[in-house]
Amino acid sequence: MSEKSKFASGKLTMQDIARAAGVSPMTVSNCFRYPDRVREKTRMAVMKVAVELGYVPNLSAGLLAAGTSRVIGAVLPSIRNSSFFGYVAGLRQETTERGHELITMIAETPEEELAAAQTLLGLRVAGIALVAGPHSVDLRSFLELSGTPVAESWGGENAVGKAVGYDVGAASRVLTRHLIEQGHRQIGFVQVSGGGGLRYSMRLPAFRQEMFAAGLSDSLVLTVRAADGFASGRRILDEFLALQPKLDAVLCPTDVVAAGAVFECQRRGLSVPGDIAISGWGDYDIGRELSPTLTTISPFSHEIGVNAARLLIDGDTGTAGNLTTPFSLELRESA
Amino acid sequence: MSEKSKFASGKLTMQDIARAAGVSPMTVSNCFRYPDRVREKTRMAVMKVAVELGYVPNLSAGLLAAGTSRVIGAVLPSIRNSSFFGYVAGLRQETTERGHELITMIAETPEEELAAAQTLLGLRVAGIALVAGPHSVDLRSFLELSGTPVAESWGGENAVGKAVGYDVGAASRVLTRHLIEQGHRQIGFVQVSGGGGLRYSMRLPAFRQEMFAAGLSDSLVLTVRAADGFASGRRILDEFLALQPKLDAVLCPTDVVAAGAVFECQRRGLSVPGDIAISGWGDYDIGRELSPTLTTISPFSHEIGVNAARLLIDGDTGTAGNLTTPFSLELRESA
DNA sequence: ACAAAAATTTGTAGCGCTACAATATTGCTA
């Protein structure tokens, strides 16, 4: 071992372990990689030395030599609002069960997402899990050229790689219809822009269809950015009420925005749903504990994560690939 | 290039790019690694080919050959409650500014944390950012043997590697004193257990000191788990009121638990802070928007992240290492 | 025009591990 290496765990390589255990480096390698090829007595001797010396195999060297990786990379737009908690939990569960590892990178803009994808490709991950765009214009061709399996969740028809998600338009219709059937006539719709915002884009057309079919105005529309928090709920409620004092319902893009709107109603002395009904989306924890509890769309994010990981790990099967998951309308107190 | 490799980006190596651009593989390497050693005309020719073919250098091979890495690994106990949003944003900012990359892994138990640390060591990351324990009993020696720089945030005196964080006991004293000065006499304290829970442990002794000094009872103590959400706020409020109907304040470990307790007060028709004052911790987004807004401790998590990354990247400087960051008491409506 | 210095390009050996093949050891049967 030369002076050059800074990498050996504690400056150790398999050669050091082999010497200390009185076997060849190949046997050390087999102990870690194919333990059932090594007799137990030999293996115990090797592992004892490895543990004592704190040796960890160099994954980079192994990965380079073997030509395969057991690392899945996920790119998330934000961890600000718990939006991806269930999804990441699902990714983790499936990757762990399949003997893989999950690493995540945060990328808030399309440019950061492209850079993160490049890092993951440089690490030669076994697959990349994306969340709906907007993506950099180069991302799709870049990832396709790489040949690395890609699964995009919530991206719908324009997903990069294989698509996982539910029919967002159908969910939007269900929720809009519910508000109409509750007797609401002045319904505000909140759409989303910015990094990671594309997954919301199919909701507005569906909302418009249902409003049109009911003979109601679809013009009360405001925009928040995907990474905005509770404060955006306050802002849109203020703006809607300035636009239409008779506002009687708001369809929010996430439970966080909805909670923010509920807080503002409380400050204004408006009762929910008595004066204004407020619906959320995403079935976050807060929706179940808020007073009033939130009516919301449950997207089964955990299942989305499990299935995205499954598509990535089974990526060679070449089946149709796209995978549709369920959603449900969760009726609670707020709408 | 043999048939064995599955790794080349689009099956490409520097040799392919070199052939297409009419230069040597070493020149391709220099274009990516030391661009100012290559004349511009040559470099443009090489980069044009690389972009057209979608080539990304194999980081594993580069890392192995160079003996250094520009990847920092962070291990987080959970992304459920936005607790680490600011911290991760700070890590990201500093690593990006220093030309490094940040990858994160989620580890909910001490055993998972040890496994995540082993993966990061296998990837030969340049440094590992941890959050306070409880850690597996092997983690400390394991990481020390590896020689990889480690920074633990919120771990206090028992941190693995270099410690970053604020004086949690001092913050707890400030907050307890504030509640006492507001006239509260039956104060409930919520402590935390479970994965990632050790960072809360220094708060209870400080609370007890202040209560003792004020001649008040310090026996109203309940426990939530670190990964619990809003529902734990409801639970502890119910339990405190069963223990002590004259309860007039609750000191919660996070803004999430506090918000959950506020929601339960609303359901019970108790006014906050009129009937019961509720303080949070962590200065989460929700604390600023909740009605009433939450009195909380701001831990400057972003700064903690920046400084942890700085310690890791400057890891060779061998200075005292531990770094104390500020905190502040944010007085708002709830207490 | 020539020589020296500077800039650019290329060659070599090896980073730590492993797929595949070769060799050595062990156990069983006749």
Add this chain to the structure above:
DNA sequence: TAGCAATATTGTAGCGCTACAAATTTTTGT
């Protein structure tokens, strides 16, 4: 006891890149 088959261990070449050194080309100065 010898031979054969099965099991365990080891050897070889190379994965893709790069630190360092050597070779080549270009630029500068006289």
